[in-house]
Structure formats: structure tokens, C-alpha cells
Amino acid sequence: MSHVVGIDLGTTHSLVAALDGAGRPNLLTNRLGQRLTPSVVGLDAEGRLHVGESARAQLLVHPERTIAEVKRRMGRDLPVTLGDRRYSPTEISALILRALREDAERALGGTVSEAVVTVPAYFSDAQRQATKDAGELAGLKVERLLNEPTAAALAYGVNHLDAEQYVLVYDLGGGTFDVSVLEMFQGVLDVKASAGNNQLGGSDFDQALAAWLGAEFERAHGVSLAGNLAAQVRLKAAAEAAKIALTSVEATPVIVPFLAPGRGGTPASLEVEVTRARFDALITDLVRSTLDPMESALKDAKLSKKSIAEVVLVGGSSRVPLVRRLVAEYFGREPRDGVHPDEAVALGAALQAGLKTGAVSAAHGIMITDVCPFTLGVEVQASVGRERVGGVFSPLIPRNTTVPVSRTETFATTADGQRAVEIRVFQGEARLVKDNLLLDAYTVEGVPPGRAGTEKVAVTFTYDINGILDVTTRVVSTGKEATLVVDKRSQRLGPEQRLEAKERLAREWGAAPVPATPVPAPASPEADADALLNAATERIATAPAHVRPRLESLCNALREARAKGDRGAAARLDAELTDLLFDLG
Template sequence: MSHVVGIDLGTTHSLVAALDGAGRPTLLTNRLGQRLTPSVVGLDAEGRLHVGESARTQLLVHPERTVAEVKRRMGRDLPVTLGDRRYSPTEISALILRALREDAERALGGTVTEAVVTVPAYFSDAQRQATKDAGELAGLKVERLLNEPTAAALAYGVDHLDAEQYVLVYDLGGGTFDVSVLEMFQGVLDVKASAGNNQLGGSDFDQLLAGWLGAQFERAHGVSLAGNLAAQVRLKAAAESAKIALSSVDAVPVLIPFLAPGRGGAPASLEVEVTRARFEGLVTDLIRSTLEPMESALRDAKLSRKSIAEVVMVGGSSRVPLVRQLVAEYFGREPRAGVNPDEAVALGAALQAGLKTGAMSAARGIMITDVCPFTLGVEVQASAGRERVGGVFSPLIPRNTTVPVSRTETFATTVEGQRSVEIRVFQGEGRLVRDNLLLDEYTVEGVPPARAGAEKVAVTFTYDINGILNVTTRVVSTGKEAVLVVDKRSQRLGPEQRTEAKERLAREWGTAPAPTAPVSASAPATTDSDALLAAAVDRLASAPASVRPRLEALCNDLRAAREKGDRVAAARLDAELTDLLFDLG
């Protein structure tokens, strides 16, 4: 039996969900029995690929063979190096999707060949195309990309079908921020406007706090950690743990033993207390920067703050108290409670998968619309008195137009005897193309030579429900057409490259380790001593005071045994350390 699932392909974590027998969306667990799978890919010393918890553990000790937060590289020509292998961001995302697909098949007891995958509302066309390519490489048919705030609204709206109200979804994840304004009425979720920043998220909070922690180490030991990749990774991991803890406490100790050599060359540790006030002082400007997209979305939807009946906050970073405080102050009331920030997007994707297959339509009668988040248009020349000025942006599809949509504009030639027309496609809100993002360009040949302005070229933009743009040009006098799928080929894998990549990833994925038995989320996911030590060191800061001396002693003894080459002692200490970590849970 084949299943269609919903996937939240996140910056920090990814989730997969499906409808249960009662037609309710439910999250599926991975091979470790966990709902959240870290969006981390690693290559171990034996050349095996890891995805998820084991890769995240490896990141602490072998960052040169591990990659995280690849979502931020999607749609850009930024290759990823894992050891001696090179991958594109699309291929890394494909490995994550493949792991999720296999986990879903294990949980559902059948094959999974199709998925609804969510993307930030403010993802560009190139980023959306790259996400669809990743699905193809993972063996998934991705006919529908669903904007993350829309998915979250669907998860919320399925239990409020009788409500007639405006809802604002504030989605602050690990690497992206989106806000969408929707109208709900009679089972319809109508997206009115979206705005956001696809380079803002909790990872930026972690980076600022990690920078502060690094400065404290340098102040204490007189050594800069700049350029020390291993230390930087451990600082960021400690910063993330502290950030999470500070959502429920006012201060948290950060202890990172043996972080780097000190001034005299001996291993030096970092031990410092981080207060919530300190953390908030570091991130206030970033959090306040989310106000402008909210205001922009409300303006485009032609609504006031008072018009919004419910504010739904999703994305793990929305748990930061200062974020909720800012949103509460902005709207004059507390945001909606009862929505799981981590899970809402995946659950909404599963509902959309159910709508697509027909499993939801008869029983629920839900319908959703979405919008184009950017203005799309072409470069033209404009008259300025007797002069003609180039580089002017002529919009065809204004931002927040309901999709799917098709718009046509007709343009005239500008040069005597002109035989071709160059079409340059941009997205953005600037009056001049230099202030916008070039999506693609091509040349239309076969224009009959005539006086300037005599020949006309009709340009049609078709923006589909997945947020992917097709451009058609037609020479009016001859009917000759040219079609462009805007896909930034320089940043995508071509058809042959996709075939080769799919085969290569399948071969390399075949060397991945077999599934392991479920373990505690904080227990090590591998018995490799490096990863085990990293997990133990990471656990030191939060271990009970009564256990911390023994845990630290075991770490020191294991290092010493390995340095001496005493395999018997190392194996015994490995076992003791593993048992202690499992006991801690």
C-alpha cells in the first residue's frame, strides 16, 4: 500500500506526519522513537552516511565531516564538503528526506512515494525548485509545496471550521521567519498576505550567544577561538542548550570542559553563568526586526491589528519568552495557546496530503488558498522626456496575489530593425531592477525587423500553487512563442545531473548503518568513543551535582586510556560512560 505524507523540512529539525485511520493528522516517529529528526548529515570514518541524532552527535567532534542548517543554502551555489566528498545543498536535503521517507515507511508499514513538503512562505523560486529536486532525489514525488505558515494555519483551522475570523500566523523557526495573514470562513482558509525573512531564525540567536561565550573564554584564558572550528561548534551547541533552558529559568550555568588550549597550552574550560537578561540583550534587535514584516503583511491585507482575532505562534524559536512578549505587546493580548510550535507545520502538511488524495474533502470540506509572496516582473525601458531609460522594473504579478495566477502584458520593441528581445525576469519591490533579485533571463529570436515600437511581444507569467514561475513570450505579429521555466539552472541540478545524483546517493545511502534500537533523546546514538565523549561533555553542564564528578572523571580516564592505547581499559570505560549517560536519560 502506498501512502502520501506531509513533511516539515526544517532548518534545525524535520518531521513527517500522516493521517491516521480516523482522518486525524499524526506525527510519525523515526528509528529512535523520536518525532523530531535533527536536520544534520554526517559522513563517518568508514564512509557511512548518517542522518539525524547520530550525525548531530558527530558534529561536535568531526565538524569537517558533518553539515547542519543546509536549508539556508538551498537554491544557492554553495557546495557542501563532507570529508573527501562534495555534495550540493539539494543532495544533502535529499538525504534528510530519504531518511524521513524510510522512517515513514517503517511506521506505516507500506511504501511512501509522494509527499507534501513545506517551505518558508518567503522562499524564492530557486529555493522552491531546489526543494522539489531534493524530493525527487529522495525517491519522492513532490507535486505540492506548501508554505509553512499556511500549513500551521491549516493545523489550527481544522478544529475551528465554524469560525469566521482573521488569523495571523507568526512562524519563527531555526533559520527562517514568516508571517501570514489568513481569513477563515465556512471551512475556507484564504491567505491574504505573507511577508518574512528567509535568513532569520533561532540559529542567529545561538550564534550571537556563542560569540558572547567565546568572548568570555578569551577574557578568561587570553586565547581567541576564532578559526577553531571544533570549539566554535561546541560553543554553538552550548548556546543552543542555554537558549532553550532560558525559556523556563532566569539563569543557567554553561560548562564546556577542555574547550581549547589555554595560554600555556594546557586544556582550558569555559564556565560561566548566562542570565535571561544577558541573552535578551543580545537578541533584542533581531526579535524586533520581525515587527516590520508583520506590519507589511497587515498593510497588504488591508487590516488593522484589532482585526486579528487569533495570533498563532509556531516554530521552535517562538518559545523564547521575549518573542512572545513582543508579539503580545504588539497586538495588546496574549497569542493563542495550545498549538505545538514544533509540530503544527508537519501536521498541516499531512492534512494537505489528505486533501490532495481526497481523504479529507468529503469529511471536512476544507479549502485553502495561498499567495505569491514577491512581486514578479520584467526589465523594460521607460520614456523620460525624449530619452529612454533602461533598468526599469515592470511588475506583472504584484506580491500577495492569490495563486495560481496568470497575467499577460504586451511590450513594444525599442530599436529600429530589432530582431530579438531580451527578457530578464526579476522579483522584488524596487522601482529599478538593480534593487531586485534577478531570477532568470533569455532571448526571444525571430522578431520581424520594423520601425521602433511597431512590433509587439506579449509576456505571460504563470505562477503555480507551488510558487514556481513559468514565463511565455509570444511575438504578436507572427505568433511565435518561447517558454521559460524560471529555475536558475546554474544553481540547480540539470536532468542528467539529477539522474547521476540520484544513483550516487542511492549507492552511498546503501552503506548507511542499520537502524538502532530506540534510545533516550539525550543518550548517545553511536558507540564511537569520540561521539560518546562529546555527548558526555555536553551532558556535564546539566548533570546533577552529585553525578558530575563521576561523569567528569570517566571522561578524563577514557581520554587517558585512548592516549595510552589501552584498548581494554577504553572498552571498559566506554561501557561505564554509556551506562551512566543512559541512567541520566
């Protein structure tokens, strides 16, 4: 039996969900029995590819063979180097999707050949095309790309079908931020407006804290960590652990042993306390930058803050206390806790998969609409007094138009004897095209020559539910047509390249070790910590001489943190010890 699943392809973690027999969405566990799979890909010393926890563990010790947060590179010409191999961001995302697909097949006991994959609402056309390509390389048919806040709203709305209200979804993930305003009525979720920033997320919070930690290390030891990739990776990992700890405590120690050589060449460690107040000060500007997109979305939806009945926070970074406080101050009331911040997007994607197959609509009577997040248009010449000026942006589809949508505008030739028209397609909100994003361009031949303005060319934009744009032009006097699917950006793999990449990834992935059965979960966190300490203590005697002091130090520090009940420090030390043992083999 073939299944259709919903996938949240996240910056830091990815999840996959499917409907059960009763039509309810459920998250599927990976081969380790976990719901969240780190969006990390690594190449080990034997040339085998890893995805998930093992790759994340490798990131701290072999960053040159590991890649995280590849979602931020999607749709851009930024190749990824893992050891002696080079991949495109699309190929790295394909490896993550392939691992999720195989985990889903293991959990469901059947084939998974199709998926609804979520993307940030503010993803560009190139980023959406790259995501669809990644699905194809992973052996998945991705007929639907679903905006992440829309997916979260679907997960929320399925339990509030009788409500008639406006809802704002604030989605702050590991690497992207989106906000959507929706109207709910009689089982319909109608997206009114979206806005956001596809380069803002919890990773930026980590980086801000890591930079401060690096400055503290330099102040204490007189050594800069600039250019030290291994130290920078460990600092960011320590910053992420501190950020998580500060969601529940007011202060937490950050201890990174043997971070880098000190003044005399002796290994120097970082030991500093981070307070929530310090962390808040470091990220306040980043968090406040999310208020402008909220204002924009409300303005486009023609609503006031008082019109919003519920504010729903999703995305792991929405757990940061400062985020919740600023959103509460903005709306004058506390946000809602109606959905799980990490899981809502994947669950909504599974519901959308159910809507596609008909499994949900019959049971729940729910329908959802979405919008185009950007204005789309073409470059034209405009009259300024008696002169004609080029480089002017002429919108065809305004941002936040309900999709799917098709719009046509007719333009006239601008020169005597003109035989061809160049169509340059842009995305953005600026009046001049130089300030917008060029999506693609092509030339329409066969225009009958005549005086300027006598021949007309009709341009039709069709924007589908996946956020993919088709452009059709027609010479009015002859009926000659030309069509462009905006998918020919240099960042996208061509058909032959996709086929070659699919075959190559299949070969390379086949060399990766896959456990025959899931690893059983520990009986409790305490039992897991005991097992780790026992394994680390036994390993001290056989560890290389230069590693033994660090191994002993970490074991002693972990025992002390557990004895004091300092869960934040214990979790951080646990991760450090696990990484060291992984490196030792």
C-alpha cells in the same frame, strides 16, 4: 499500498506526518522512536552517511565531516564538503528526505512515493526548485510545495472550521521567519498576505549567544577562538542548550570543559552564568526585526492590528520568552497556544496531502488558498523626459496575489529594425532591476523588423500553487511563441546531473547502517541518565589517558547537577557526555 505524507523539512529538525484511518493527521516516529529528526548529515570514518541524531552527535567532534542548517544554503551555489566528498545543498536535503521517507515507510508498513513538502513562504523560486529537486533525488514525487505558515494555519483551522475571523500566523523556526495573514470563513482558509525573512531564526539567537560566550572565554583566558572550528561548534551547541534552559529559568550556568588550549597550552574550560536578561539583550534587535514583516503583511492585507482575532505562534524559536512578549506588546494581547509550535507545520502538510487525495475534504469540508510572496516582473525601458532609460522593473504579478494566477502584459520594441527581444525575469519590490533578484533570462527571436514601437510582444507569467513560475512570450503580429520555465539557474542540477546524483546518493546511502528495529525509549529521563552515567563510569578505566580527566569531570558535574535538581545544566552535561562516548566508540 502507497502513501502520501506531509514533510516539514526544517532548518534544525524535520518531521513527517500522515493521516490515520479517521482522517486525522499524526506525526510518525523515526527509527529511534522520536518525532523530531535533526536536519544534520554526517560522514563517518568508515565512509558511511548518517542522518539525524547520530550525525548531530558527530557534529561536535567531527565538524569537518558534518553539515547542519543546510536549508539556508538551498538555491545557492554553496557546495558542502563532508570529509573527502562534495555535495550540493540539494543533495544534502535529499539525504534528509530519504531518511524521512524510509522512516515513514517503516512506520506505515507501506511504500511512500509522494509527499507534500513545506517551505518558508519567503523562499525564492530557486530555493523552491532546489527543494523539489531534493524530493526527486530522495525518490519522492513532490507535486505540492506548501508555505510553512499556511501549513500551520491549516493545522489550526481544521479545529476551528466554524470560525469567521482573521488570523495571523507568526512562524519563527530554526533558520527562517514567516508571517501570514489569513481569513477564515465557512471552512475556507484564504491567505491574504505573507512576508518574512528566509535568513532569520533561532540559529541566529544561538550564534549571538555563542559570540558572547567566546568573548567571555577570551576575557578569562586571553585566547581567541576565532578560526577554531571545533570550539565554535561546541560553543554554539552550549548556546543552544542555554537558550532552551532560559525558556523556563532566569539564569543558567554554561560549562564547556577543555574548550581550547589556554595561554600556557593547558586545556582551558568555559564556566559562566547566562541570565535571561543578558540573552534578551543579545537578541532584542533580531526579534524586533520580525515586527517589520508583520507590519508589511497587515498593510498588504489592508487590515489593522485590531482586525486580527487570533495570533498563532509556531516554530520552535517562538518559545523564546522575549519573542512572545514582544508579539504580545505589538498586538496588545497574548498570542494563542492552539497548535504545537514544533508539530503544526508537519501536521498541516499531512492535511494538505489529504486534501490532495480527497481524504480530508469529504470529512472536513476545508479549502485553502495561498499567495505569491514576491512581486514578479520583467526589465523594460522607460521614458524619462525625451530619453529612454533601461533597467526599469515592470511588475506583472504583484506580491500577495492569490495563486495560481496568470497575467499578461504587452510590450513594444524599442529600436528600429529590432529582430529579437531579450526577456529578463526578476523578483523583488524595487523600482530598478539592479536592486531585485534575477531569476532567468532568454531571447525571443523572429521579431519582424520595423520602426521602434511598431512590433508588440505579449509576455505571460503563470505562477502555480508550488510557487514555480512559467513565462510565455508571443510575437503579436506573427503568433510565434516561446516558453521559459524558470528553473535554469546555475544553482539547480540539470536533468542529467539529477539522474547521476540520484544514482550516486542511492549507492552511498546504501552503505549506511540501518537498525532492523527501533531503539526502545527509556523508561524515564532518570533511568536514561542513570544508564548514561553507568556507561561513562565503566568507560573511564579503558579510555585513553588524555580523555580520562574530561570523562571523570563530566560524570561528576552531571551527578552534581542532578543532585541539585538543575535540569538545564543536567541536560547540557548529558549531551556533552553522550557526544564524548560516541566519539570514543
